[in-house]
Amino acid sequence: MVTGDVIIAEAMPIYLDHNATTPLDPAVADAIDRAQRELFGNASSVHRFGQQAKAALDDAREQVAALIGARASDLVLTSGGTEADNFAIRGVVEAADAAGRRHVVASAIEHEAVLNTLKALGRRGLAVTLVPVGRDGRVDPAAIADAITPHTALVSVMHANNETGVVQPVAEIAALARARGVPLHTDAVQSAGKIPVDVGALGVDLLSLSGHKFHGPKGTGALWIRRGTALRAILTGGRHERNRRAGTENVPAVVGFGVAAERAARGLEVDAPRLAALRDRLEAAVQVAVEGVHQNGEAPRVPNTSNLSFDRVEAESLLIALDLEGIAVSTGSACSSGTLEPSHVLKAMGLPSARVQSAIRISLGKGTTEAEIDRVATVLPGLVARLRGLGRRTPEPARSVRA
Amino acid sequence: MSATPSAGPTRTVVAMSGGVDSSVAAALLVDAGHDVVGLSMQLYDHREGDERFGGCCTLDDLRDAKRVARRLGIPHYIVNFAPQFEAHVISNFTAEYLAGRTPIPCTRCNSEVKFAALLERAEGLSAPLLATGHYARLTFDAGSGRYRLWRGADRAKDQSYFLFGLTQAQLACASFPVGDLDKRTVRRLAADLELSVAEKPDSHELCFVADGDHAGFIERHTGVRPEPGPVVDTGGRVLGAHGGLHRYTVGQRKGLGLSSPTPLYVIALNPALNTVVVGGRTDLDRHELRASRVNWIAGVAPEGEVAVTARIRHRQAERAARVRTIAPDRVAVCFESPQQAVAPGQAVVFYEGEEVLGGGWIDSADTVTRPT
Numbered sequence: 023m024v025t026g027d028v029i030i031a032e033a034m035p036i037y038l039d040h041n042a043t044t045p046l047d048p049a050v051a052d053a054i055d056r057a058q059r060e061l062f063g064n065a066s067s068v069h070r071f072g073q074q075a076k077a078a079l080d081d082a083r084e085q086v087a088a089l090i091g092a093r094a095s096d097l098v099l100t101s102g103g104t105e106a107d108n109f110a111i112r113g114v115v116e117a118a119d120a121a122g123r124r125h126v127v128a129s130a131i132e133h134e135a136v137l138n139t140l141k142a143l144g145r146r147g148l149a150v151t152l153v154p155v156g157r158d159g160r161v162d163p164a165a166i167a168d169a170i171t172p173h174t175a176l177v178s179v180m181h182a183n184n185e186t187g188v189v190q191p192v193a194e195i196a197a198l199a200r201a202r203g204v205p206l207h208t209d210a211v212q213s214a215g216k217i218p219v220d221v222g223a224l225g226v227d228l229l230s231l232s233g234h235k236f237h238g239p240k241g242t243g244a245l246w247i248r249r250g251t252a253l254r255a256i257l258t259g260g261r262h263e264r265n266r267r268a269g270t271e272n273v274p275a276v277v278g279f280g281v282a283a284e285r286a287a288r289g290l291e292v293d294a295p296r297l298a299a300l301r302d303r304l305e306a307a308v309q310v311a312v313e314g315v316h317q318n319g320e321a322p323r324v325p326n327t328s329n330l331s332f333d334r335v336e337a338e339s340l341l342i343a344l345d346l347e348g349i350a351v352s353t354g355s356a357c358s359s360g361t362l363e364p365s366h367v368l369k370a371m372g373l374p375s376a377r378v379q380s381a382i383r384i385s386l387g388k389g390t391t392e393a394e395i396d397r398v399a400t401v402l403p404g405l406v407a408r409l410r411g412l413g414r415r416t417p418e419p420a421r422s423v424r425a
Numbered sequence: 426m427s428a429t430p431s432a433g434p435t436r437t438v439v440a441m442s443g444g445v446d447s448s449v450a451a452a453l454l455v456d457a458g459h460d461v462v463g464l465s466m467q468l469y470d471h472r473e474g475d476e477r478f479g480g481c482c483t484l485d486d487l488r489d490a491k492r493v494a495r496r497l498g499i500p501h502y503i504v505n506f507a508p509q510f511e512a513h514v515i516s517n518f519t520a521e522y523l524a525g526r527t528p529i530p531c532t533r534c535n536s537e538v539k540f541a542a543l544l545e546r547a548e549g550l551s552a553p554l555l556a557t558g559h560y561a562r563l564t565f566d567a568g569s570g571r572y573r574l575w576r577g578a579d580r581a582k583d584q585s586y587f588l589f590g591l592t593q594a595q596l597a598c599a600s601f602p603v604g605d606l607d608k609r610t611v612r613r614l615a616a617d618l619e620l621s622v623a624e625k626p627d628s629h630e631l632c633f634v635a636d637g638d639h640a641g642f643i644e645r646h647t648g649v650r651p652e653p654g655p656v657v658d659t660g661g662r663v664l665g666a667h668g669g670l671h672r673y674t675v676g677q678r679k680g681l682g683l684s685s686p687t688p689l690y691v692i693a694l695n696p697a698l699n700t701v702v703v704g705g706r707t708d709l710d711r712h713e714l715r716a717s718r719v720n721w722i723a724g725v726a727p728e729g730e731v732a733v734t735a736r737i738r739h740r741q742a743e744r745a746a747r748v749r750t751i752a753p754d755r756v757a758v759c760f761e762s763p764q765q766a767v768a769p770g771q772a773v774v775f776y777e778g779e780e781v782l783g784g785g786w787i788d789s790a791d792t793v794t795r796p797t
Contacts, residue, residue, distance in 0.1 A: 339549045342502045346462065346550060363470075409549045 035348040036394045040235075040326060040387035041184050041212060042352055046278070047237035053281045054239060057274035065271050066262060075273045082280025089283040090210070090229060091220035092246050098266045099276055102243035103211040103232030105257075107135040109245050109267070110207040110228040111178060113253030115143055118175035125149040127169040128178040129161045129190070130370035133209055136178055137366070149173070159188035159319035159371050167198040177206045181224070182213035185367040185383055186319030187327025189213065196225035205251055211235055211243075215286035216324040217294060227251045237388070238282030239275045293388045298325035300395050301386055305330070307399035312406050318368055318381055326386040329368075331377045335409045340382055343405045349398055352383045436460040437554040437600065438547035440539055441494065441501065443486030445622045446558030448493040449611045450602040452618050454556055455497050462550060463501035465490040466543060468510040469633050492621050504546060506538060513537035515633060519643045522671040523651060525694035526770025529587070529739075530631060535559075536590035544598055556600035560608075561585045561781075563601055572596035574722050574781040579607035586739045589774045589784030593724045640672040654699035656683065659692070659708060667701045670694050676709060676766025690766070710763035716773050716785030719754045723782070726750045733775040733782060735760070737767055743776050756785055764790075 037045070046054075057078060063071030065079050080094065087094040100106045115126065126143075128136055130152040140150045151169040155161050161179055170177065177199045182189045192208050199206040205227035210219050215236025221229055228251060233242030247253065247266075259268030305328055309315055314333030332340065337353045344351055353365075368378040384398070437459040439451040454461045465487050487503055494501030514533045521528035539557060547555045560577025561584055572593055577583040591599065603611050615623035634642045644650055651669030658664055665683050667673065672680070677691040681703060692709050693702040714737070721727070727750075734743030735758055745761040758773055767790035774784035 336546075336549075338504055339546055342462075342464075342504070342546075343550055345502075346500060408551065412545050412548050 035350065036397065037350050038384045038386060038390065038394075038398065039350050039352045040390075041187075041383065041385035043234050043240065044237045044387050045389065046239060047282055047285055049285060050238055050278045050282045054274045054278035057277040061273050061277070063273075065273055066260065075271075078273055078277050079271055082276045082283075085280035085284040086231065086244055087246075089214060089219065089287045090231070090246060091222055092229075095264075096249060097244045097246050098263045099271060099279075100243040100245055100267060101241055101272075102234070103133075103209065103230050104135040104243075106211075106230035106232070106243045106245040107133070107178075107207075107209055108139050109256050110230060110247075110253070111136065111139050111176065112143070112256045114176045114205060114207070114228070114251070115148060116254040116256075117252040123173050123175040125151070125171055125173040126176045126178065127151045127153060127166060127174055127204075129166070129180065130154050131159070131161070131183050131185075131367045132178060132180055133184055133211070136180070136209060140178075154372075155370050157372050159183060159186045159367075161190050161195070163191050163194040163198055166195050167202070170199065170202045170204055174202070174204045177204055179206065179208060180212070181208045181210040181219065181229075182216065182324045182327075183319070183367060184212045185365060186329045186371075187212070187323040187385075188319040189217065189322040189324060192224050192226060196227075200225065205248075212327075213324060215283075215290070216297075216326055218290065221246055221248070228253075233275075233279035233282055236282055236286040239278040241272065242275045242279035244279075289388060294325045297386050297388070297390065300390060300392060301325060301328050301384075303392075304328060304384065304395045304399055307396075308402060311399065311403040316377060318371070318373065318377070326390075328384045328386075329381055330384070331373075331381040332406050333376075333380065333410075335380045335406055337380050337382050339409050340380075340405060343409065344382075344398075344401070347401050347405070349401065352385075353381065434458050434460045435554060436462060436550065436552040437556055438462050438464055438543075438550060438552040439556045440543055440558075441465045441490040442558065442628075443489035443493075443622065443625075444558060444628060445615050445620070445625050446560070446603050446611060448490070448558070448620050448622050449606075449614050449618075450556050450558045450600075451493065451499065452497055452614065452620065453602040454600070455499060459554075461497070461499045462552060463490060463494040463497075463499055464543065464546065465501065465503045466506040466510075466538070467503050468538075469507050469515075489622050489625070496618070496620055504543075506542060509538050509542045510534070510633075513541075515646065518631075519647050519649075519671075521770045522639070522643055523647070523649060525670045525673075525696040527674045527768040528770045529772055530633075531587045532590055532772055535587055536595070540591055540595040540599060544595065547598070553598060554600045555598050556602055558603055559584045559588060559601045560604055561588050561601045562604040562779075563596060563599060569723075571723055572599075575604075575779045576776070576781065577601075577604045582608045584739075585776075585781045586736055586772065586774050586784075589722070589772060589781055590720050591722070592720065593722075596722070640669065643671050652699055654701070656681065656701045656703055659702060659704045664689075664703065670696060670699065670701065673701050675768040694769075706765070709765040711760075711765075711767040711790040712763055713757060713759045714764075714767050714773060714790040715751075715755065715757055715788045717755045717788050719750075719756050719783060719785035721783035726753075727782075731775075731782075733777055735776070736774050737764055737787065738771055746775075748775055754785070 061075050061078050063075040065075040083094040083097055087097050144150050153165045153169050179190055179195050181192050196206045207228035208226045209230045211232040213219050214231050227248040229246040231244045234240040255266050257268050262268050316331040318329040341353050364378045437454050441447045441463040451461055491501055514530045517533055518528045518530045544555045560579055560582040562575040564573045566573055576585045612623055651671050653666055653668050655663045656665040656667050673691050675691055683689055687705055689703045690709055692704040730747050730749045733746055733748055735746040736743050747759045749757045751757050769787050771787050772784050773787055775782040
């Protein structure tokens with residue numbers, strides 16, 4: 023039986039790739055728009071124009087700090103999550119170099135912003151230990167502790183994984199790292215705005231944030247730094263951000279970042295359970311309608327993320343087929359175009375390559391409706407059936423990437 | 426909401442390389458009212474090797490395809506076919522060269538990747554047709570129920586040589602929208618549509634060997650460093666040394682590193698003895714060749730011996746020949762006049778007038794001169 027042969031995408035396109043980025047909240051857009059017009063001053067200037075800009079910056083910093091239970095003065099504003107990760111790692115590694123500590127421990131499922139930064143530093147002599155994760159997608163705190171040596175300068179373990187949504191035992195890891203006197207960085211880009219994030223409760227020393235993952239503007243982010251943590255600035259120049267990050271602040275974007283953070287904090291109690299219910303509804307419907315579906319990553323997960331593998335389906339084909347139906351999902355992290363590496367996250371979980379290549383990520387957002395989820399649940403089985411029914415002209419070779 | 430059965434236009438996938446031909450192919454199909462989806466194949470990993478910024482031309486090709494699709498208002502996706510390309514094209518390419526033969530990766534890519542894995546992708550997207558920018562023509566013969574393949578209308582650009590391996594099942598899903606046009610018209614159409622690729626130069630090089638150094642590519646890719654060996658004349662006399670058989674092709678004159686009063690050519694590569702055999706121009710002459718893995722477009726081999734015109738390489742005028750089936754998918758091809766530089770690994774393609782009858786892969790060539 024062929025179902026869903028061609029479905030005219032008469033409905034509005036459905037966006038289910040919120041882990042890649044989120045649409046700007048209209049209230050955020052308004053705030054940015056106002057700031058663009060009214061707050062052109064340089065926040066470092068002494069005069070009133072500068073003071074106005076500085077005040078807006080301070081307000082926004084307070085709003086962002088409130089989202090993670092932090093003091094505003096401990097936040098350094100950055101151009102995004104990637105810069106925050108770079109700052110945390112490069113900054114700590116450089117500061118620890120003098121003490122002869124030239125080793126970093128991280129999980130194998132970190133975002134490329136962490137992994138490729140470590141790779142770059144590795145070429146300059148940094149020793150790096152990447153700790154694998156279990157099949158459930160979770161880092162084992164004991165394995166992290168085992169990897170720490172007297173030369174370890176930093177441990178970096180993300181709070182929630184971008185591909186599977188699995189929430190990592192960061193607080194446990196923090197306690198173990200603390201006992202060894204090693205600072206812990208966590209990339210909270212995928213958890214902030216989705217689940218409660220509290221720097222005190224997590225017990226970390228450095229935490230990265232990104233504005234556009236919770237309906238704020240792109241190009242905004244922050245690194246929270248526990249007082250007393252030794253790290254060097256990586257962007258040098260003027261004495262911005264208390265001499266920790268040079269460069270004239272993008273005040274309108276930061277204003278938007280602040281509003282987005284405030285709205286995310288406020289909406290959390292309502293949005294999180296609603297999204298979890300929608301996500302679970304989708305997963306249940308798909309499991310009923312389609313055979314051979316596997317959920318990748320076990321609870322606890324952030325409420326908006328679902329990573330599913332469909333036996334005998336090329337994820338890339340399913341992604342395109344869904345897009346042609348007006349449904350936007352992804353095959354993993356959004357940064358993979360131009361490279362052919364299969365998901366390093368699913369590989370690190372020890373999943374067989376067939377399952378890795380058949381995995382799609384569906385990530386919901388606060389605009390996601392029940393009707394949208396039901397439409398996906400209706401369309402998906404037909405597409406999967408069609409892709410599975412293809413005559414095999416050529417045996418698909420095992421997908422491997424040459425070294 | 427339930428699935429609405431579509432009575433709409435035919436969905437057609439266009440393989441968009443980022444060049445002008447496939448761009449215009451897409452434009453023509455859009456114009457003809459097809460529901461066009463552009464797919465561009467990423468065939469190898471672009472991160473490899475080059476650390477310089479802006480060094481990769483092929484990523485630019487993918488971007489060009491995307492720009493054209495945007496201009497045409499059609500959806501476009503880049504699909505990862507690196508594993509298939511490696512398995513069916515690159516591995517064959519390296520193995521053939523290392524075995525002293527001269528492969529044609531483009532033909533392999535058409536038969537084993539484009540009209541195989543990509544065609545399957547098209548089916549998966551509910552597209553019964555896969556269009557490419559090839560200069561070739563296709564007709565359906567209702568009487569026989571078969572598809573027939575013809576040379577492209579533009580003789581200078583004809584690419585039918587690379588398509589001889591397609592089966593009836595593959596041809597049934599194929600579409601060559603620019604096959605009836607000449608290149609000038611294609612470029613003019615592209616310019617009229619303000620496609621950014623209208624003036625883009627034609628590609629000639631092997632797409633996956635960026636610097637044109639195929640021998641270096643083979644060594645890097647396989648890790649094999651072929652043994653050096655002797656260069657000998659037809660009498661077995663050693664004239665010099667070669668740096669590995671993969672560096673040579675039958676008919677090659679340049680790069681032999683020999684001084685001789687008359688020009689010397691590679692006339693054979695002998696992997697058993699690891700020798701490059703050189704000789705004068707007339708030593709290249711061959712009257713007969715054997716080919717295997719023969720594909721007849723009609724799907725069946727003709728009875729007895731057939732008179733055809735045949736080409737032993739792309740961009741060569743066809744020559745009169747007779748083809749005789751000697752085993753299920755093997756033929757002997759006898760040329761009326763001697764052919765120069767028959768290179769094992771290349772294809773011999775048979776024509777009758779404008780029509781492509783089929784072809785096969787050259788195994789060997791005999792020096793025996795037969796009366797014509």
